[in-house]
Amino acid sequence: MIRNQLLICAGGACITSGEKSVKDALVEELARNGIQDEVQIIETGCMGACDLGPIVVVYPEGTFYQKVNVQNAGLIVSEHLVKGRTVPELLYHGPTSEKKAQTSEEIPFYTRQVKRVLRNCGVIDPLSIEEYIARDGYFGLGKALEMGPDEIIKTVQDSGLRGRGGAGFPTGIKWKATKDATGSPKYVVCNGDEGDPGAFMDRSVLEGDPHSVIEAMVIAGFAVGAATGYVYVRAEYPLAIERLDYALKKAREYGFLGKNILNSGFDFDIEIRIGAGAFVCGEETALLRSIEGKRGIPSLKPPFPAQAGLWGKPTLINNVETYANIAPILINGADWFRSVGTSKSPGTKVFALVGKVQNTGLVEVPMGTTLRELVFDIGGGIRDGKKFKGAQTGGPSGGVITADYLDMPIDFDTVKEIGTIMGSGGLVILDEDNCMVDVAKFYLEFIVDESCGKCTPCREGTRQMYRIMERICDGKGRGGDVEKLKSLGKVIQLTSLCGLGQTAPNPVLSTIRFFEDEYRAHIEDKKCPAHVCKHLLTYSINPDKCVGCTACARQCPVQAIGGQVKKVHVIDQATCIKCGACYEVCRFDAILKE
Amino acid sequence: MRMNLEDRLNENPELKKQFDELDAYIDEKASQQGSLINVMHRAQEIFGYLPDDVLYYVAKRLNVPRSTVYGVVTFYHFFSRVPKGRHTVSVCLGTACYVRGGSTVYDRVMKTLGIKAGETSQDRRFTLDLVRCVGACGLAPVVVIDKDTYGRMTPDKVVTLLNKYA
Amino acid sequence: MKSLEELKRIKEQTLKAMDLRQAKDRGKVVVAMGTCGIAAGAKDTLMAVIEELEKANIHDVQVVQSGCMGLCDREPTIEVSMKDQPSVIYGDVDDANARRIVHEHIQGGQVVAELVIRRGNI
Numbered sequence: 001m002i003r004n005q006l007l008i009c010a011g012g013a014c015i016t017s018g019e020k021s022v023k024d025a026l027v028e029e030l031a032r033n034g035i036q037d038e039v040q041i042i043e044t045g046c047m048g049a050c051d052l053g054p055i056v057v058v059y060p061e062g063t064f065y066q067k068v069n070v071q072n073a074g075l076i077v078s079e080h081l082v083k084g085r086t087v088p089e090l091l092y093h094g095p096t097s098e099k100k101a102q103t104s105e106e107i108p109f110y111t112r113q114v115k116r117v118l119r120n121c122g123v124i125d126p127l128s129i130e131e132y133i134a135r136d137g138y139f140g141l142g143k144a145l146e147m148g149p150d151e152i153i154k155t156v157q158d159s160g161l162r163g164r165g166g167a168g169f170p171t172g173i174k175w176k177a178t179k180d181a182t183g184s185p186k187y188v189v190c191n192g193d194e195g196d197p198g199a200f201m202d203r204s205v206l207e208g209d210p211h212s213v214i215e216a217m218v219i220a221g222f223a224v225g226a227a228t229g230y231v232y233v234r235a236e237y238p239l240a241i242e243r244l245d246y247a248l249k250k251a252r253e254y255g256f257l258g259k260n261i262l263n264s265g266f267d268f269d270i271e272i273r274i275g276a277g278a279f280v281c282g283e284e285t286a287l288l289r290s291i292e293g294k295r296g297i298p299s300l301k302p303p304f305p306a307q308a309g310l311w312g313k314p315t316l317i318n319n320v321e322t323y324a325n326i327a328p329i330l331i332n333g334a335d336w337f338r339s340v341g342t343s344k345s346p347g348t349k350v351f352a353l354v355g356k357v358q359n360t361g362l363v364e365v366p367m368g369t370t371l372r373e374l375v376f377d378i379g380g381g382i383r384d385g386k387k388f389k390g391a392q393t394g395g396p397s398g399g400v401i402t403a404d405y406l407d408m409p410i411d412f413d414t415v416k417e418i419g420t421i422m423g424s425g426g427l428v429i430l431d432e433d434n435c436m437v438d439v440a441k442f443y444l445e446f447i448v449d450e451s452c453g454k455c456t457p458c459r460e461g462t463r464q465m466y467r468i469m470e471r472i473c474d475g476k477g478r479g480g481d482v483e484k485l486k487s488l489g490k491v492i493q494l495t496s497l498c499g500l501g502q503t504a505p506n507p508v509l510s511t512i513r514f515f516e517d518e519y520r521a522h523i524e525d526k527k528c529p530a531h532v533c534k535h536l537l538t539y540s541i542n543p544d545k546c547v548g549c550t551a552c553a554r555q556c557p558v559q560a561i562g563g564q565v566k567k568v569h570v571i572d573q574a575t576c577i578k579c580g581a582c583y584e585v586c587r588f589d590a591i592l593k594e
Numbered sequence: 595m596r597m598n599l600e601d602r603l604n605e606n607p608e609l610k611k612q613f614d615e616l617d618a619y620i621d622e623k624a625s626q627q628g629s630l631i632n633v634m635h636r637a638q639e640i641f642g643y644l645p646d647d648v649l650y651y652v653a654k655r656l657n658v659p660r661s662t663v664y665g666v667v668t669f670y671h672f673f674s675r676v677p678k679g680r681h682t683v684s685v686c687l688g689t690a691c692y693v694r695g696g697s698t699v700y701d702r703v704m705k706t707l708g709i710k711a712g713e714t715s716q717d718r719r720f721t722l723d724l725v726r727c728v729g730a731c732g733l734a735p736v737v738v739i740d741k742d743t744y745g746r747m748t749p750d751k752v753v754t755l756l757n758k759y760a
Numbered sequence: 761m762k763s764l765e766e767l768k769r770i771k772e773q774t775l776k777a778m779d780l781r782q783a784k785d786r787g788k789v790v791v792a793m794g795t796c797g798i799a800a801g802a803k804d805t806l807m808a809v810i811e812e813l814e815k816a817n818i819h820d821v822q823v824v825q826s827g828c829m830g831l832c833d834r835e836p837t838i839e840v841s842m843k844d845q846p847s848v849i850y851g852d853v854d855d856a857n858a859r860r861i862v863h864e865h866i867q868g869g870q871v872v873a874e875l876v877i878r879r880g881n882i
Contacts, residue, residue, distance in 0.1 A: 003810050003823065005780045013732040016743040038807065050732025059780040060822045084793030084825025123781070133767060134774035142764045197688030200729035235635070235672050236728055238741070255761035263762045276631055276670030279726070293630030294662075295669040311627065354690035354731035361732050392689065428689045442692050446726060452669075580698075584749075 004039045004081055007057040009122055011046025011204060012239065013361075014053035019043075022054045022073045029077035039081055045208015047122030049109055050361040052092060062103040065090040094380070109359045112378050114340055116348050117201075117324040118364045121208035126243050129250040132211040138256055140327030144219045145264040147330070149179060152223040156326070158334035160346040165191055165282075165319030166394065166423045167499070168345065168412035174316060177306035178224040181314035186226040188217050189310065189317040191287055192233040192240070195279040196395030197446065199426030201350040202320035204362050206233065206240035209324070210247035214270060216326035218256060221268040224316050229270040230291050235277060245272060279396075279450035283498050284317045286452065297452050298498035319424065321350055341367035345411035349422070355392075355429035356383050368409040371401055375429055386431040390514070394423025396443040396450075397503030399510020400436070419510045421503065435532035436515040437522055441469040443507035451500065458501030461492040465508060473533040477523030482512060531593050534578050538594050543568045545590035552582035552591065599647055612640050613651065620655050630656060630666055634673055643674045679714045679721040681759045683707075684738040688727030695748075696735035700724065702749035703737075706756060719760070779819050786820040787842035787866065792835070794828025800835035801854060808858035809838070816867055834877055840865055850875040 008014075008023055023041065030036040047055050052066035056076060063086055065076060075087045091100040092107050104110045115121075124131035132138070144152050157172030178186060190213055194202040206213065217229045233241050248270055251257045259267045273291045280286045286296040288310050309315020325347060329337045338346040345367040351374065354360050358380030365374065371391055375381065382388050390400040399420030401408070408414055412422050430439065444466045453459045465488050468481050489505030496502045512519060521527050528536040541552075541561075548566040553559075560576040563569030571582070583591040603610045619636045623629040633656065637648050644667055653660045667673045685700040700711075703722060709715050711724040730736045733745025737752055744755060761767065775782075791797075791806045810823050821842075834851025840861065841847030848871055850861060857875055864870045871879075 001807055001811050001814070002777075002780065003806060007781070012728075012730045012743070013745065016730045016733050016736065016745040050730075053732070060784070061824050081825075082793065083795070083798070083827060084791065085827040124778075128774075130770055130774040131778060133770045134778055136771070138767060139764075139771075142767060194729070195726070197692075197727035198690045198731055199727070200731060203729040236725065262764070262767075271626070274632065274635055275672075276635065277672035278670050290631065291628060293628035293632075293666070295665050352731060354734065355693050360690075360734075395689065426689065428693060430693060434693055439689075439693065442687075442689070 002038060002040045005059040006039060006041045006076070007044050007059065007122070008041060009045075009047040009053060009055040010043035011048075011050065011053075011122070011207065011362075012200065013046070013050035014055060015239075017053040018069060019054045021070045022056070022068050025070045025073040026056070026077060029074040030081075033077055033082050035077075035081060039077075042125045043127075044124060045121040045126045046118075046204040046362055047104075048113075048118065048204075048362040048364075049107070049359060051359055052361075057104070061086075062105070064092060064101065064104045064107065066092050109361070109363070109378055109380070112373065113364050114348050114366050115364050116328060117205065117212075117321055117350050118208070118362065119328070120212065121204055121362075124209070126208050126210060127246060129211060129247070129254060132209070136331060137211055137327070138215055138254075140330040141215050141218055141256065142262060143330050144222060145262055145266065149223045149225070152219065152330065153179060155330060155334050156223075159329045159337040160334070160344075161322065161325055161329065161337065162345060162412060163319060164321035164325070164349070164424065166196075166397065166421060168422060171318060171322055174306060174318070175220065175223055177304070178226075178314050178316040181307050183308075183312075183314050184225075185228065185313060186224055187310045187313060187315040188221045188224065188226045188229040189288065189291065189305075189315055190217055190229070190231040190323055191282065191284065191317055191319045192231055192237075193275050193282045193287055194234060194237075194320070194424060195282040195450075196397075196424050196426050198354050198392075198395060198428045199352045199424050201352055201362060201425045203237050203240050205320050205324050205350075206237070207243050210240075210244045211251065212324045212327060213244075213320055214247055214251050215256070216323035217270055218261065218268050219326055219330065220316055220318070220323070222261075222264075222266050224314075226316065227267050227269070229268065230273050230310070231270060232273045232275060232281070232287055232291055234275045236275075241272060241274060248272070278452075279446070280452045280498070280500050283500055285498065287317070288315065295452075297454050298500070300497055321425070342409060342411045344413055349410075349425060351425045351427045353379050353427050353429070355427075356386065356431040356434070357381070357429040358383055367411045370407050370409055372406040374410075374427065375406070379429065382429070382431050386433060389430045389432050389434060390436070392428040392430060392439065392507070393426065394421040394503075394506070395426050396446050397421060397499065397506055398423045399506045400430070400514060402514045419513055420506065433530055433532070435528050435530040436511040436518050437469065437472060437528070438530075438532045440507045440511040441466070441473055444469055444504075447500070447504045451504070455496045455498075455501055457492045457495040458497075458504060461488055462501075462504050464488060465492075465505065469508065472519065472522045473528075473535065475522075475526045475533075475535045477519075477526075479523070481523055482516065482519050485509075486512060534580075537578050537580075538573065539571055539576060539578060539580070539582060540573075540592045540594070541569050541571055542590045542592050545588050547588055547590075549588070551585050551587070555581045555585045557581060599651065615640050616648070616651070617655070620652070624656075630658065630663065631670070634663075634667060638673060643677050645675070677714070677718070679718045681719065681740055682721045682723060682738075683756070684723040684725045684728070685711075686725050686728050686730075686734070686736040686738065688725070688731065688734075690727070690731035691735040694734040698749050699735050699737060699747045699752050703752055703756070706753055720756070776819075782819070784820045784822040785843065787840065788822045788824065789866075790824055790826045790839040790841075792828060792837045792839075793825045794835075797828060797835045797837065802836040804855050805836045805838060805853050805858045808855045809862060812859045812862040813866070816862060818862075818866065821866060837877065842866065846879055848876055849878045851877040 056065045079085045093100045101107045153175045161171040162168040278296045281290045281296040286298040290296040305315040341347045350364045390402045451458045489509045546568045553561040560572045649663045653663045714721040735747045839849045
């Protein structure tokens with residue numbers, strides 16, 4: 001008889017924080033206390049609060065234990081499970097609240113979220129198809145088979161669901177176009193090539209609730225008339241591949257894949273295709289070439305994949321998060337889906353909240369939520385009491401949302417108006433210590449590496465932009481550089497073939513739009529206001545604070561620091577290579593960085 | 595003069611075993627359309643990298659031009675045509691890691707190992723790679739060594755960590 | 761899997777196994793698991809309550825543990841609080857008494873008078 005269940009978050013971040021050894025410690029401690037048959041341990045997908053990991057939730061109470069480690073995991077067994085006492089030192093304690101939170105419902109990070117896509121992540125065992133079924137899994141498929149293709153597509157259209165991969169194209173229109181296209185066989189593809197650095201929504205869905213994607217693909221196959229599906233997953237996500245592979249086997253065993261699904265006469269099966277590390281493969285036409293086993297080179301649209309996709313046949317391609325929305329829409333109806341979100345962007349959006357925010361992790365909120373709610377209410381504000389500077393959305397294809405727009409409701413259209421894109425949901429929070437020129441340069445370097453090389457404006461143009469950015473950060477910026485960046489950017493946007501090239505200049509153009517004075521400071525004053533760009537810094541020693549401990553002089557790799565023991569030290573500016581080693585090592589705050 | 599592949603396989607049972615394993619995988623996947631990338635993944639798992647012999651062999655078995663195989667292998671970052679070290683250290687410079695100081699970690703790894711991204715140390719102990727996001731952004735900066743991911747890295751912590759890998 | 765009926769059956773079965781994770785609103789049984797409670801057999805009491813609820817097919821009452829309630833000479837003790845009723849603390853709840861409380865109090869709505877230590881919230 002099971003009296004307690006321990007749910008351990010086995011999402012990527014918690015595994016990194018030592019989830020496996022915590023689990024082993026719990027198993028050992030349960031056995032030591034002789035209650036291994038009364039307490040069940042279940043590893044779930046990502047619970048979202050990545051910063052608090054490893055996380056263990058004890059049911060039936062729902063007690064939420066965070067930052068559990070090998071040393072204190074035993075307390076959950078010996079105190080909570082044996083003696084019925086909660087372990088106060090493992091409870092969450094917010095930065096502002098007086099009281100410790102007992103359950104996740106008392107933690108602001110969770111209370112503001114609306115979990116639809118992540119409905120099962122962190123709640124069920126991703127390896128258990130039965131638990132997925134218990135949470136209404138595959139009932140959407142059952143209903144779809146009764147509805148028939150036309151009604152399914154109408155429901156998806158009525159729901160107003162827009163593609164969650166970034167561009168926000170209406171999903172129902174894609175489905176209808178693929179169904180109406182002539183040509184056979186047809187294919188259904190899931191884009192799980194989440195290449196945007198700083199984003200891990202799709203990874204968490206594939207790891208935490210793989211059946212939600214499988215079920216939706218079967219529904220899609222039935223709706224558009226396809227018999228084969230492909231899930232394209234990044235090679236960087238081995239755990240997602242493993243769990244998806246297992247889930248596919250189970251789905252076949254239960255008859256949700258294969259011949260004559262649920263006695264409907266409909267046949268469908270899914271194959272996994274593993275990426276091989278090329279960002280451009282997130283672009284749909286490039287992805288299709290990659291599934292075909294070729295170089296991932298994008299092609300001109302039209303023809304759209306709905307007309308000529310995989311091997312030239314009509315192909316429906318949607319992103320992981322888009323698929324995860326499908327089954328609930330069919331079960332609950334289009335109006336239910338529209339009950340949250342904005343009128344033009346209904347539903348929820350999953351964001352990977354990362355960067356300089358207190359509570360990093362995975363959050364799902366209604367479309368139209370403001371950045372202020374995301375950063376300050378859910379995210380708990382900026383780390384170390386620093387000032388919010390901006391939020392980068394859409395990765396290398398996006399731009400920044402600044403403090404002026406903290407109260408703007410975020411949806412597909414509002415972010416576009418201020419020069420960025422929703423993207424797949426990476427939300428990187430930047431504070432006053434981040435240099436916007438440096439951040440833009442970082443994205444540009446990424447694009448230079450990842451451009452497939454097909455179009456000259458993207459291949460050569462981004463490289464030239466990068467050179468200009470590099471010299472600006474090196475203190476060699478020239479008058480007119482900002483204008484050059486703008487005009488080059490415009491040309492690349494207008495003349496590249498695919499989405500990667502067309503959006504590649506966005507991070508630079510967006511930061512110029514909102515932080516032009518920072519560019520000017522780099523170019524004209526040769527200063528980096530955020531003290532990031534190495535070549536624009538000067539290190540010196542504050543004689544009032546230096547105690548002559550010699551720590552900096554011993555650390556300096558080029559012997560640029562001189563001075564006697566217990567006497568004030570001095571940095572020789574001509575020798576200094578600005579590595580910052582002295583700044584890191586000084587315990588008296590005596591090194592000045594300007 | 596270089597012997598042909600067949601003669602070398604007869605002389606080297608270890609190598610033969612590897613090619614047999616690859617053969618079995620190709621047999622299993624032969625019916626699938628467009629399985630080249632999957633086959634190259636498997637080949638890299640078996641051989642550790644993708645030497646020319648393997649490229650030519652796969653081209654013959656899948657009946658595609660050598661140029662196509664070469665094109666695919668050189669297009670994708672994941673494939674390597676040079677042998678790797680015993681351990682692969684991947685420093686993440688995805689956005690979240692970058693804004694939280696990933697490049698200082700990378701600099702220290704470079705300095706400690708004396709190699710740049712894409713290179714392998716003389717003693718074949720480490721290969722250094724840069725990756726763009728492993729999806730553990732909540733714990734940035736992140737370093738991956740072989741299959742283990744380490745979060746909240748600092749330049750000092752990463753050096754201690756490297757010492758654990760022989 | 762060939763029909764929706766089969767799917768529903770799996771759902772019902774699995775929901776039982778996931779029962780501990782569901783929110784329950786009809787009531788709560790707290791088993792005191794302090795040192796003296798455990799010494800007096802509170803662990804058997806806890807398992808008896810859970811087993812008996814399962815047998816009676818009651819899934820809307822939560823069973824949780826607590827530390828010592830401070831009534832050491834009447835251990836094992838349990839507190840039963842059903843919705844809209846004052847809570848009741850029982851003493852000397854061994855295996856058999858635990859099962860009796862489940863039947864008479866939780867199922868039948870009748871407080872087991874001779875085992876009561878205290879009524880009303882502490």
